[in-house]
Amino acid sequence: MIIVLGEITADAKAIEGARAALVKMQDETRKESGCISYGFSIDVGDASCIIIAERWKSMDDLNAHMKTPHMAEFGKAVGSIKPTGMSIKAYDIAGEVKLPL
Numbered sequence: 001m002i003i004v005l006g007e008i009t010a011d012a013k014a015i016e017g018a019r020a021a022l023v024k025m026q027d028e029t030r031k032e033s034g035c036i037s038y039g040f041s042i043d044v045g046d047a048s049c050i051i052i053a054e055r056w057k058s059m060d061d062l063n064a065h066m067k068t069p070h071m072a073e074f075g076k077a078v079g080s081i082k083p084t085g086m087s088i089k090a091y092d093i094a095g096e097v098k099l100p101l
Helices: 012-017 019-030 059-066 069-080
Strands: 002-009 035-042 049-056 085-092
Touching: 002 059, 012 019, 019 035, 019 069, 049 059, 059 085
Parallel strands: none
Antiparallel strands: 002 049, 002 085, 035 049
């Protein structure tokens, strides 16, 4: 399984203006083969930070996602909000474990 975690920072008003692009990207990506989960959220303590959380069945699925038309469109939308910071990383993991509760 591949986990992708990221943060994009930009002006909070610009992020709000890009909400439709975030929703479209999220909806289209969730339809893709190999997508287990995909979502954006706004940091509850910092409206200038978009949090990205994704789970993919394989790296091949993630690579295919990166080549989709909606990914290209989303890249343009992200550029339009003029990010002040961006960190997105992928992790290859062996599996899930139960949390010690």
